[in-house]
Amino acid sequence: MKIQHPSTIKTIPLEHNLDEKPVVAVDVSSIKIGETEAGMLCAIRGAIVWKEKNRYKYQRIGPFPFHITEQNKKEIHKLFRNNNLEIAEEGRTPNIANIQARMGNLLERWLQLGISCQAYGTIILWDGSMTAGMADSPVDEMSRLLEVARNRLSTVLAFSKSTTLRFSGHKLTDYAGKAEPPCLLHINGFPLDSGPVLLLGNVYVAKLTPGVCSFRLDIDRKIPRERGIEAVQSLLGSDLLIQSYPETLRLAHIYSTFTATEVIGIQRFIAQQYGLKIVTRPNVRRLLFGPFGKGAEGYQ
Amino acid sequence: MRLYKKEGNTLQILSFPDDEVEKGDYLLVEDANVNRKLITQVIDVQFASVPGLLEELLRDSTTEEQIYGENFDPLGVSSHINHIQDARMLICKIRGTMLNDRLRVNSSWLPSRSKSGITKIPFNSLLAHLGGNEGLPINIGETKDDSPLNITAHDLDGRLNIITGKKGTGKSHLSKLLVLGLVDYKATVVVLDLNGEYTGLGLSAKGGGNEYSDRVHVLTPGANFRVSLSKMDLGVMLKILVHALALPGTSTREFKHIWKSLTQQGKFTLQDLGDAIRKCACNMHVRDALFSRYYSLVNSGFFTDDEESATGFEKLFEKTKKDGGALVINLKDVSAVDRQIVLEYTLGNLVKLLGQWKIKSVFLFAEEAHLYLRETYWEDIVTRMRHFGLFTNFVTNQPDTIKENIYRQADSIFLFNFTNERDLETVSKAARVDAETVKSLAQELPPHHCLLIGNAVKDFPVMVKVRALDIKTMGQTRLFFA
Numbered sequence: 001m002k003i004q005h006p007s008t009i010k011t012i013p014l015e016h017n018l019d020e021k022p023v024v025a026v027d028v029s030s031i032k033i034g035e036t037e038a039g040m041l042c043a044i045r046g047a048i049v050w051k052e053k054n055r056y057k058y059q060r061i062g063p064f065p066f067h068i069t070e071q072n073k074k075e076i077h078k079l080f081r082n083n084n085l086e087i088a089e090e091g092r093t094p095n096i097a098n099i100q101a102r103m104g105n106l107l108e109r110w111l112q113l114g115i116s117c118q119a120y121g122t123i124i125l126w127d128g129s130m131t132a133g134m135a136d137s138p139v140d141e142m143s144r145l146l147e148v149a150r151n152r153l154s155t156v157l158a159f160s161k162s163t164t165l166r167f168s169g170h171k172l173t174d175y176a177g178k179a180e181p182p183c184l185l186h187i188n189g190f191p192l193d194s195g196p197v198l199l200l201g202n203v204y205v206a207k208l209t210p211g212v213c214s215f216r217l218d219i220d221r222k223i224p225r226e227r228g229i230e231a232v233q234s235l236l237g238s239d240l241l242i243q244s245y246p247e248t249l250r251l252a253h254i255y256s257t258f259t260a261t262e263v264i265g266i267q268r269f270i271a272q273q274y275g276l277k278i279v280t281r282p283n284v285r286r287l288l289f290g291p292f293g294k295g296a297e298g299y300q
Numbered sequence: 301m302r303l304y305k306k307e308g309n310t311l312q313i314l315s316f317p318d319d320e321v322e323k324g325d326y327l328l329v330e331d332a333n334v335n336r337k338l339i340t341q342v343i344d345v346q347f348a349s350v351p352g353l354l355e356e357l358l359r360d361s362t363t364e365e366q367i368y369g370e371n372f373d374p375l376g377v378s379s380h381i382n383h384i385q386d387a388r389m390l391i392c393k394i395r396g397t398m399l400n401d402r403l404r405v406n407s408s409w410l411p412s413r414s415k416s417g418i419t420k421i422p423f424n425s426l427l428a429h430l431g432g433n434e435g436l437p438i439n440i441g442e443t444k445d446d447s448p449l450n451i452t453a454h455d456l457d458g459r460l461n462i463i464t465g466k467k468g469t470g471k472s473h474l475s476k477l478l479v480l481g482l483v484d485y486k487a488t489v490v491v492l493d494l495n496g497e498y499t500g501l502g503l504s505a506k507g508g509g510n511e512y513s514d515r516v517h518v519l520t521p522g523a524n525f526r527v528s529l530s531k532m533d534l535g536v537m538l539k540i541l542v543h544a545l546a547l548p549g550t551s552t553r554e555f556k557h558i559w560k561s562l563t564q565q566g567k568f569t570l571q572d573l574g575d576a577i578r579k580c581a582c583n584m585h586v587r588d589a590l591f592s593r594y595y596s597l598v599n600s601g602f603f604t605d606d607e608e609s610a611t612g613f614e615k616l617f618e619k620t621k622k623d624g625g626a627l628v629i630n631l632k633d634v635s636a637v638d639r640q641i642v643l644e645y646t647l648g649n650l651v652k653l654l655g656q657w658k659i660k661s662v663f664l665f666a667e668e669a670h671l672y673l674r675e676t677y678w679e680d681i682v683t684r685m686r687h688f689g690l691f692t693n694f695v696t697n698q699p700d701t702i703k704e705n706i707y708r709q710a711d712s713i714f715l716f717n718f719t720n721e722r723d724l725e726t727v728s729k730a731a732r733v734d735a736e737t738v739k740s741l742a743q744e745l746p747p748h749h750c751l752l753i754g755n756a757v758k759d760f761p762v763m764v765k766v767r768a769l770d771i772k773t774m775g776q777t778r779l780f781f782a
Contacts, residue, residue: 049369058369063377251367254359260352265381272380 014182014208017233023051025125026111027252030104033266034278039069041278042100043266046111047255051239051248058255061111065266066103067276068096080106094135105136109145116149116156123235124149125249126158130201130218139198146200146220155231158201158218159249181244182208182236184217184229202228206244208236213243301418303329304389309407309734311340313390313418314348316383321345321390321420324444324741324751324763328398328421331411336399338411339426340392341761343740348387356385393737395760403429422447423762430758438481440474440752441767449764451712453485455756456663456691460682460709462702463695464727465716470748472497474714474766475665475695479626482663483515486624488617490650491665492643492672496632498665500772510770515625519611521634521642522601528610529603530568534559536648544640545596551589554582558590569605570598600638602645613649617659631672639672647677654688661689669694670701678702682709699726712754717745730754733761 026048033041045062068076073096080103094102108127115124132142149156179185185205193199201218202225219228240247258266270276301319305312311329315321321342329338347353371378394407423443436453443449456478463471463478476498479489491498502516503509519525529537534556541547541555558576562568567576577590597603604610619625629646631639653659664681666673673681681692694702700723707713707730715738718724724742728735732754741751741763753761 056367056369058367060369060371060373062373064375065377255369259355259359261350261356261384262352262381264350265384266377268384269375269377269380273375 008188010186010188011179012184012186012204012229013180014184014229014233014236016182017230017237019234020053020238021234022119022122023125023235023239023246023248024115024119024122025049025051025127025246025249025252026108026115027127027249027256028104028108028111029253029256029258030100031258031263032100033065033263033270035281036067036276037279038071039067039073040096040100041267041270041276042066042068042103043258043263044100044104044107045256045258046107047252048111048115049248049252049255056248056251058251060255061107063258063262063266065270066100067270067274068099070096073099077102080110102136109137109141112145113148116145116152116154119149119154120152122152122154123231123238124154124156125235125246125252126156127161127249127253128158129160129216130156130158130199130220131197132200133193133195133197139200142200146222150220150223155223155228156201156220157231157235159206159245160216160218161245179205179207179214181210184232206232208232208241208244211243213245215244301327301390303411303413303416303418306410309394310736311338311392311394313340313342313392315388315390317386317388319388319420321388322444323744324761326395326421326423326426326760327390327392327418329411329416329418331416333412333415336397336409336411338394338407338409339396339398339403339421339760340394341737342390342392343737344391346389346391348389350384350387353385391740393734398429401429423449423760426760427758430760436485438478438484439767440477441765443762443764449752449762451752451756453482453487455712456482456693457661458686458691459711459755460686460691460706461693461712461714461754461756462699462707462710462730463693463714463716464699464702464718465697465742465745465750466718466720466723467697468747469716469745470750470766471695471697471714471716472667473748473769474716474750475667475693476501476771477766477769478693479663479665480512480769480771483512483624483626486622487663488620488624488660489626489663489665490646491626491628492631492646492667492669493628494631494667494671496630497667498626498628499630499632501626501628503772504770505772507772512626512771515620515623516628517616517619517625518628518630519616520630521638525611525629525642526602526604526606526609527613527645528568528605528607529570529573530607531610531612532568532645533649533652534563536645536652539648540597540641540644541593544637544644545593547593548589550583551586551593554580554586555590570603571605574598596637597641600641602638602641613646614653614658617653621660636671643672650690651685651688654685654690661691664690664692665695666692667695668698668701669696670698678706682706699723702726704729710754712752712756715742715745715751715753716749717747718742732759737761 028044028046030042030044033043043063043065045060048059050057066076077099112126131137132139146156187203200221202221204217204219205214206217207214235246267278301313301315304314313327323342323345325342327340327342329340397404397407397409422445424447437450438453440449440451463475465471479491480501482489493499499518502513538552542552558580562572562576574594577587577594580587616627629642634642650662696702710730713730715727724739728738730753745751748766749763750766751761751763
């Protein structure tokens with residue numbers, strides 16, 4: 001089915017800006033390590049990758065394993081909130097199942113803040129969007145992150161690998177199908193807020209290289225539009241792009257992600273250092289449905 | 301170490317680098333609940349198939365020039381991750397079980413995976429459990445755990461053994477060690493020395509005599525090892541003519557008549573034999589055939605009419621009767637035909653003397669026997685001659701020259717390094733051990749290390765570093781760029 005470009009979508013052709021700029025990317029991964037009698041084991045790890053003069057430098061922070069129980073979940077959550085970010089206390093602490101993702105996001109914001117404070121005249125790449133107003137991305141704190149970067153003449157570009165945003169019934173990235181790369185698609189009149197959720201960036205669809213991939217790209221709304229586009233053009237000249245995705249950000253993802261070996265290693269560490277025993281719960285889905293239960297397991 | 305899997309008599313054990321287990325080591329899998337132990341030998345060490353390892357390696361494979369960095373890991377979790385990456389899977393063969401400290405070959409029992417403890421067991425303590433004949437030890441060298449390994453002279457007595465391995469790995473050295481080990485216990489050893497390697501057995505490394513000087517007798521055919529026809533048995537002579545010199549049947553019959561006639565006349569010189577063939581009233585072709593064999597005998601230089609200088613075979617063994625000794629038949633520089641003449645004479649007389657109970661049992665060490673032993677002798681040696689008291693040890697670097705049935709009957713095999721799959725395939729036909737063990741362990745044996753298989757080690761294969769000997773090394777290759 002062909003998708004017609006609505007008149008509100010504007011294609012912005014891009015040129016390579018050969019004045020090389022430093023690029024830095026941040027990503028954080030979290031993973032469930034197992035369950036204990038008392039709660040859940042998880043681990044988080046962050047990675048920062050710098051691109052400087054044809055070389056990539058990385059710093060991995062972690063892994064940090066956590067044993068989250070009903071008794072300590074509030075304390076752990078508080079530790080993340082208060083020590084790193086000025087995030088107001090919510091009415092209630094998330095349940096154990098959600099706290100893993102929450103901790104990952106809070107660590108990510110902390111690393112992003114660190115980079116914003118440290119970098120100057122740099123292209124800062126985030127994994128995800130500039131959507132604010134959720135528990136782990138309050139509007140004030142997100143605005144502060146962007147403001148610090150802005151004041152130090154850095155530009156934050158947030159790449160989302162997948163987006164749920166739709167426009168005129170179609171997924172946002174589907175509009176880039178026939179666009180001539182490198183280019184950005186800008187959607188005029190895209191709603192900037194929805195309830196408590198607020199978009200702090202201008203939303204684009206980025207198709208930076210030939211190929212099937214295009215990504216939602218958020219650029220700080222408070223910087224002039226031209227400066228934002230210039231930053232993307234600088235990224236084209238400063239970093240390697242494969243399938244429209246910046247290599248620096250790809251490496252940050254790779255270095256933060258946990259492999260199966262690492263999960264086993266962390267399980268061993270936890271067992272040896274803290275004597276925690278991982279319990280294996282019966283797989284109800286498999287018990288009930290046998291091989292037909294597999295499909296849904298993937299979503300667990 | 302943890303028990304992971306069992307398939308047939310193969311056990312897979314998960315281990316980590318700090319367990320320090322290598323190929324050839326013995327492990328004891330102990331199930332305390334049932335007071336039973338499983339004895340296994342590690343035949344291969346592989347990396348454990350850990351999920352996600354490929355991703356891990358790909359991530360770390362980028363060169364420092366392109367990507368560099370550091371890890372902030374305050375808890376030290378990465379050491380545990382590295383530990384998992386280095387996890388090993390030990391492929392082990394079950395060698396037996398122990399029930400109440402008594403060894404059984406039965407391996408049908410399966411220990412508990414969750415409760416069993418696994419420990420390394422030194423080979424000597426394993427041997428202590430095995431018991432057996434303690435007397436007449438021959439020190440072969442050291443096992444992997446640096447403890448001395450002894451076999452006993454009984455393990456060679458009445459047995460068929462094979463020493464094999466590729467060139468330069470130390471086969472002849474071990475063979476010499478066994479020869480001297482037997483001589484220590486006053487045994488008589490006959491060495492068929494193809495390259496003159498054993499002629500220095502009686503000399504120390506520095507060149508002077510050693511403790512074996514008086515008991516090592518080097519016999520060089522044509523020099524100090526010559527025989528006279530008068531002391532020759534017709535049967536032995538016929539073996540030489542038929543097997544070494546390929547004399548046809550009709551001519552053989554004629555030769556018998558000539559020999560009998562000379563016996564009656566009491567004439568037994570080479571000259572007399574030549575005259576008798578010349579005067580023989582037989583077919584011209586037969587005479588020609590006899591003459592050609594006669595000249596082969598004369599030209600070999602092995603036969604003499606001088607009774608003084610001739611060697612009496614029975615007398616040779618008198619030298620070794622009291623204190624034992626090694627009779628080294630130096631076949632270096634002896635042509636292929638002459639070699640066969642000497643061998644037919646030697647083996648023919650040996651069997652005769654053994655059959656008449658005139659001498660005690662003899663240990664025979666034959667290097668590259670395929671070069672001088674005729675086809676029919678192989679089976680004769682391992683079956684018939686064994687009962688007469690001739691116990692053979694074959695030494696070869698070409699295992700495929702020894703027939704499969706000989707491997708199957710071998711009591712012990714001293715296996716040195718082989719890299720060639722085909723060679724290993726041949727040796728693995730030995731009935732005393734599984735093919736996987738042979739192939740896996742022998743391929744990585746360093747020089748002067750051998751894998752002992754079979755009766756000498758009570759069917760528990762063991763890797764051993766062969767000890768040095770204070771003897772003069774002979775038979776080195778003459779080099780161009782020396």
